Amino acid sequence: MKDMLKYKGYHGSIHLDEDDLILFGKVEFVKALINYEGESAVELKKAFEEAVDDYLLMCEKENINPEKPFKGTFNVRVGESLHEKAAIAAIDRGIKLNEFVRQAIEHELRA
Numbered sequence: 001m002k003d004m005l006k007y008k009g010y011h012g013s014i015h016l017d018e019d020d021l022i023l024f025g026k027v028e029f030v031k032a033l034i035n036y037e038g039e040s041a042v043e044l045k046k047a048f049e050e051a052v053d054d055y056l057l058m059c060e061k062e063n064i065n066p067e068k069p070f071k072g073t074f075n076v077r078v079g080e081s082l083h084e085k086a087a088i089a090a091i092d093r094g095i096k097l098n099e100f101v102r103q104a105i106e107h108e109l110r111a
Helices: 043-063 080-092 097-110
Strands: 005-007 009-011 014-017 022-028 035-040
Touching: 005 043, 009 043, 022 043, 035 043, 080 097
Parallel strands: none
Antiparallel strands: 005 009, 009 022, 014 022, 022 035
């Protein structure tokens, strides 16, 4: 997803309802369902920011921690063969598998 809104560490999608000619979206990368809509790009951005602020305020009032979109850890299913190859490559380089994967992702994102 290339075009995303960003605010206070949260990312929001941008979609168009062609029938009603309304822009809409939801906050991505969290389990909570946080939606917003607007009739223009300016309205959509404002609605997104208000939705994030409302979510954070609700969390504060309910005394719960708001979800963080990115925690720095995730699970990847790569299959046995790729897992084995990556683990051996990591050992050959004298690093842990996590560091090997981190470097591979970093390399790919630079490309």
